[in-house]
Amino acid sequence: MFRNQYDNDVTVWSPQNFMRQECLDSRFVFDRPLPVSRLVSLIGSKTQIPTQRYGRRPYGVGLLIAGYDDMGPHIFQTCPSANYFDCRAMSIGARSQSARTYLERHMSEFMECNLNELVKHGLRALRETLPAEQDLTTKNVSIGIVGKDLEFTIYDDDDVSPFLEGLEERPQRKAQ
Known part of the structure:
Protein backbone atom coordinates (compact mmCIF):
# COMPACT_ATOMS: atom_id res chain seq x y z
CA MET A 1 0.00 0.00 0.00
CA ARG A 88 -19.91 21.08 30.43
CA ALA A 89 -20.22 17.32 30.02
CA MET A 90 -20.15 15.23 26.85
CA SER A 91 -20.19 11.72 25.51
CA ILE A 92 -19.22 10.74 21.96
CA GLY A 93 -19.24 7.54 19.97
CA ALA A 94 -21.62 4.68 19.35
CA ARG A 95 -24.51 4.44 21.82
CA SER A 96 -23.48 7.75 23.42
CA GLN A 97 -26.96 9.32 23.44
CA SER A 98 -28.02 7.50 26.61
CA ALA A 99 -24.88 8.74 28.38
CA ARG A 100 -25.58 12.31 27.24
CA THR A 101 -29.12 12.00 28.57
CA TYR A 102 -27.77 10.86 31.95
CA LEU A 103 -25.29 13.74 32.03
CA GLU A 104 -27.98 16.29 31.14
CA ARG A 105 -30.29 15.01 33.89
CA HIS A 106 -27.61 15.23 36.57
CA MET A 107 -25.78 18.36 35.37
CA SER A 108 -26.98 20.48 38.31
CA GLU A 109 -25.33 18.09 40.81
CA PHE A 110 -21.82 18.27 39.31
CA MET A 111 -20.73 21.60 40.84
CA GLU A 112 -21.15 20.29 44.40
CA CYS A 113 -19.52 16.90 43.77
CA ASN A 114 -16.08 15.86 44.94
CA LEU A 115 -13.70 13.96 42.66
CA ASN A 116 -14.95 10.47 43.58
CA GLU A 117 -18.58 11.47 43.06
CA LEU A 118 -17.74 12.94 39.64
CA VAL A 119 -16.02 9.70 38.65
CA LYS A 120 -19.09 7.74 39.78
CA HIS A 121 -21.34 9.98 37.68
CA GLY A 122 -19.05 9.31 34.71
CA LEU A 123 -19.21 5.56 35.33
CA ARG A 124 -23.00 5.65 35.64
CA ALA A 125 -23.22 7.54 32.35
CA LEU A 126 -20.88 5.01 30.74
CA ARG A 127 -22.94 2.14 32.13
CA GLU A 128 -26.02 3.59 30.40
CA THR A 129 -24.38 2.93 27.02
CA LEU A 130 -23.91 -0.79 27.64
CA PRO A 131 -26.38 -3.50 26.64
CA ALA A 132 -28.48 -4.86 29.53
CA GLU A 133 -26.50 -8.12 29.72
CA GLN A 134 -23.12 -6.38 29.99
CA ASP A 135 -21.67 -4.54 32.97
CA LEU A 136 -18.64 -2.37 33.71
CA THR A 137 -15.48 -4.31 34.56
CA THR A 138 -11.79 -3.58 35.00
CA LYS A 139 -11.30 -4.92 31.45
CA ASN A 140 -13.63 -2.45 29.70
CA VAL A 141 -13.09 0.73 31.77
CA SER A 142 -10.24 3.23 31.98
CA ILE A 143 -10.50 6.48 33.91
CA GLY A 144 -8.55 9.66 33.18
CA ILE A 145 -8.48 12.47 35.75
CA VAL A 146 -7.28 16.03 35.17
CA GLY A 147 -7.89 19.10 37.32
CA LYS A 148 -6.53 21.98 39.35
CA ASP A 149 -3.32 21.03 41.17
CA LEU A 150 -3.70 17.46 39.86
CA GLU A 151 -1.29 15.76 37.52
CA PHE A 152 -3.05 13.95 34.69
CA THR A 153 -3.61 10.36 35.80
CA ILE A 154 -4.98 7.33 33.97
CA TYR A 155 -6.41 4.44 35.95
CA ASP A 156 -6.44 1.08 34.17
CA ASP A 157 -7.15 -2.52 35.08
CA ASP A 158 -6.93 -3.12 38.85
CA ASP A 159 -6.62 0.61 39.60
CA VAL A 160 -10.24 1.00 38.43
CA SER A 161 -11.54 -1.58 40.94
CA PRO A 162 -12.08 0.82 43.88
CA PHE A 163 -14.22 3.08 41.69
CA LEU A 164 -16.28 0.17 40.36
CA GLU A 165 -16.77 -1.36 43.83
CA GLY A 166 -18.34 1.84 45.10
CA LEU A 167 -20.83 1.87 42.23
CA GLU A 168 -24.33 0.67 43.07
CA GLU A 169 -26.07 -2.01 41.05
CA ARG A 170 -27.66 -1.03 37.76
CA PRO A 171 -31.30 -0.06 38.25
CA GLN A 172 -33.72 -2.31 36.40
CA ARG A 173 -35.18 -0.68 33.33
CA LYS A 174 -38.92 -0.71 32.88
CA ALA A 175 -40.17 -3.04 30.16
CA GLN A 176 -42.13 -1.21 27.50
Whole structure:
Protein backbone atom coordinates (compact mmCIF):
# COMPACT_ATOMS: atom_id res chain seq x y z
CA MET A 1 0.00 0.00 0.00
CA PHE A 2 1.39 3.36 -1.00
CA ARG A 3 0.75 6.50 1.04
CA ASN A 4 1.86 9.99 0.19
CA GLN A 5 1.71 13.50 1.62
CA TYR A 6 -1.80 13.98 0.21
CA ASP A 7 -3.44 11.23 2.25
CA ASN A 8 -5.74 12.69 4.89
CA ASP A 9 -6.72 10.16 7.45
CA VAL A 10 -5.68 9.44 10.98
CA THR A 11 -3.40 6.59 9.92
CA VAL A 12 -1.11 9.27 8.44
CA TRP A 13 -1.85 12.27 10.69
CA SER A 14 -1.82 11.63 14.41
CA PRO A 15 -3.99 14.07 16.41
CA GLN A 16 -2.25 13.23 19.69
CA ASN A 17 1.20 13.86 18.23
CA PHE A 18 -0.02 17.16 16.77
CA MET A 19 -1.39 18.21 20.17
CA ARG A 20 1.79 17.11 21.95
CA GLN A 21 3.97 19.08 19.52
CA GLU A 22 1.85 22.24 19.83
CA CYS A 23 2.02 22.07 23.63
CA LEU A 24 5.79 21.56 23.53
CA ASP A 25 6.18 24.48 21.12
CA SER A 26 4.19 26.75 23.42
CA ARG A 27 6.28 25.69 26.41
CA PHE A 28 9.53 26.24 24.51
CA VAL A 29 8.64 29.54 22.78
CA PHE A 30 6.45 31.27 25.38
CA ASP A 31 7.57 29.40 28.52
CA ARG A 32 3.97 28.67 29.48
CA PRO A 33 1.41 25.95 28.85
CA LEU A 34 -0.85 26.23 25.83
CA PRO A 35 -4.44 27.10 26.85
CA VAL A 36 -6.85 24.26 26.12
CA SER A 37 -9.11 26.49 24.00
CA ARG A 38 -6.15 27.51 21.82
CA LEU A 39 -5.12 23.88 21.37
CA VAL A 40 -8.62 22.93 20.24
CA SER A 41 -8.71 25.94 17.92
CA LEU A 42 -5.47 24.74 16.29
CA ILE A 43 -6.95 21.27 15.82
CA GLY A 44 -10.07 22.81 14.28
CA SER A 45 -7.96 24.87 11.88
CA LYS A 46 -5.86 21.86 10.89
CA THR A 47 -8.84 19.57 10.30
CA GLN A 48 -10.89 22.24 8.50
CA ILE A 49 -8.54 22.69 5.53
CA PRO A 50 -9.44 19.39 3.76
CA THR A 51 -13.16 20.21 4.00
CA GLN A 52 -12.68 23.16 1.62
CA ARG A 53 -10.49 21.61 -1.05
CA TYR A 54 -11.65 19.50 -3.93
CA GLY A 55 -10.37 15.95 -3.79
CA ARG A 56 -9.30 16.15 -0.16
CA ARG A 57 -10.94 13.79 2.28
CA PRO A 58 -11.88 15.20 5.71
CA TYR A 59 -10.26 13.65 8.74
CA GLY A 60 -12.73 11.04 9.91
CA VAL A 61 -12.19 11.47 13.62
CA GLY A 62 -14.01 13.16 16.49
CA LEU A 63 -12.20 13.89 19.72
CA LEU A 64 -13.20 14.54 23.30
CA ILE A 65 -10.52 16.76 24.84
CA ALA A 66 -10.47 17.47 28.57
CA GLY A 67 -8.04 19.88 30.16
CA TYR A 68 -7.42 22.39 32.90
CA ASP A 69 -5.75 25.78 32.40
CA ASP A 70 -5.81 29.32 33.83
CA MET A 71 -9.46 29.66 32.78
CA GLY A 72 -10.53 26.50 34.65
CA PRO A 73 -11.70 23.07 33.52
CA HIS A 74 -12.69 22.44 29.91
CA ILE A 75 -14.25 19.66 27.88
CA PHE A 76 -14.23 20.15 24.12
CA GLN A 77 -15.82 18.00 21.48
CA THR A 78 -14.33 18.13 17.98
CA CYS A 79 -16.22 16.73 15.00
CA PRO A 80 -14.92 15.25 11.72
CA SER A 81 -16.37 18.35 10.03
CA ALA A 82 -13.79 20.46 11.96
CA ASN A 83 -16.42 22.05 14.22
CA TYR A 84 -15.63 22.15 17.92
CA PHE A 85 -17.73 22.86 20.97
CA ASP A 86 -16.97 23.78 24.58
CA CYS A 87 -19.14 21.53 26.75
CA ARG A 88 -19.91 21.08 30.43
CA ALA A 89 -20.22 17.32 30.02
CA MET A 90 -20.15 15.23 26.85
CA SER A 91 -20.19 11.72 25.51
CA ILE A 92 -19.22 10.74 21.96
CA GLY A 93 -19.24 7.54 19.97
CA ALA A 94 -21.62 4.68 19.35
CA ARG A 95 -24.51 4.44 21.82
CA SER A 96 -23.48 7.75 23.42
CA GLN A 97 -26.96 9.32 23.44
CA SER A 98 -28.02 7.50 26.61
CA ALA A 99 -24.88 8.74 28.38
CA ARG A 100 -25.58 12.31 27.24
CA THR A 101 -29.12 12.00 28.57
CA TYR A 102 -27.77 10.86 31.95
CA LEU A 103 -25.29 13.74 32.03
CA GLU A 104 -27.98 16.29 31.14
CA ARG A 105 -30.29 15.01 33.89
CA HIS A 106 -27.61 15.23 36.57
CA MET A 107 -25.78 18.36 35.37
CA SER A 108 -26.98 20.48 38.31
CA GLU A 109 -25.33 18.09 40.81
CA PHE A 110 -21.82 18.27 39.31
CA MET A 111 -20.73 21.60 40.84
CA GLU A 112 -21.15 20.29 44.40
CA CYS A 113 -19.52 16.90 43.77
CA ASN A 114 -16.08 15.86 44.94
CA LEU A 115 -13.70 13.96 42.66
CA ASN A 116 -14.95 10.47 43.58
CA GLU A 117 -18.58 11.47 43.06
CA LEU A 118 -17.74 12.94 39.64
CA VAL A 119 -16.02 9.70 38.65
CA LYS A 120 -19.09 7.74 39.78
CA HIS A 121 -21.34 9.98 37.68
CA GLY A 122 -19.05 9.31 34.71
CA LEU A 123 -19.21 5.56 35.33
CA ARG A 124 -23.00 5.65 35.64
CA ALA A 125 -23.22 7.54 32.35
CA LEU A 126 -20.88 5.01 30.74
CA ARG A 127 -22.94 2.14 32.13
CA GLU A 128 -26.02 3.59 30.40
CA THR A 129 -24.38 2.93 27.02
CA LEU A 130 -23.91 -0.79 27.64
CA PRO A 131 -26.38 -3.50 26.64
CA ALA A 132 -28.48 -4.86 29.53
CA GLU A 133 -26.50 -8.12 29.72
CA GLN A 134 -23.12 -6.38 29.99
CA ASP A 135 -21.67 -4.54 32.97
CA LEU A 136 -18.64 -2.37 33.71
CA THR A 137 -15.48 -4.31 34.56
CA THR A 138 -11.79 -3.58 35.00
CA LYS A 139 -11.30 -4.92 31.45
CA ASN A 140 -13.63 -2.45 29.70
CA VAL A 141 -13.09 0.73 31.77
CA SER A 142 -10.24 3.23 31.98
CA ILE A 143 -10.50 6.48 33.91
CA GLY A 144 -8.55 9.66 33.18
CA ILE A 145 -8.48 12.47 35.75
CA VAL A 146 -7.28 16.03 35.17
CA GLY A 147 -7.89 19.10 37.32
CA LYS A 148 -6.53 21.98 39.35
CA ASP A 149 -3.32 21.03 41.17
CA LEU A 150 -3.70 17.46 39.86
CA GLU A 151 -1.29 15.76 37.52
CA PHE A 152 -3.05 13.95 34.69
CA THR A 153 -3.61 10.36 35.80
CA ILE A 154 -4.98 7.33 33.97
CA TYR A 155 -6.41 4.44 35.95
CA ASP A 156 -6.44 1.08 34.17
CA ASP A 157 -7.15 -2.52 35.08
CA ASP A 158 -6.93 -3.12 38.85
CA ASP A 159 -6.62 0.61 39.60
CA VAL A 160 -10.24 1.00 38.43
CA SER A 161 -11.54 -1.58 40.94
CA PRO A 162 -12.08 0.82 43.88
CA PHE A 163 -14.22 3.08 41.69
CA LEU A 164 -16.28 0.17 40.36
CA GLU A 165 -16.77 -1.36 43.83
CA GLY A 166 -18.34 1.84 45.10
CA LEU A 167 -20.83 1.87 42.23
CA GLU A 168 -24.33 0.67 43.07
CA GLU A 169 -26.07 -2.01 41.05
CA ARG A 170 -27.66 -1.03 37.76
CA PRO A 171 -31.30 -0.06 38.25
CA GLN A 172 -33.72 -2.31 36.40
CA ARG A 173 -35.18 -0.68 33.33
CA LYS A 174 -38.92 -0.71 32.88
CA ALA A 175 -40.17 -3.04 30.16
CA GLN A 176 -42.13 -1.21 27.50
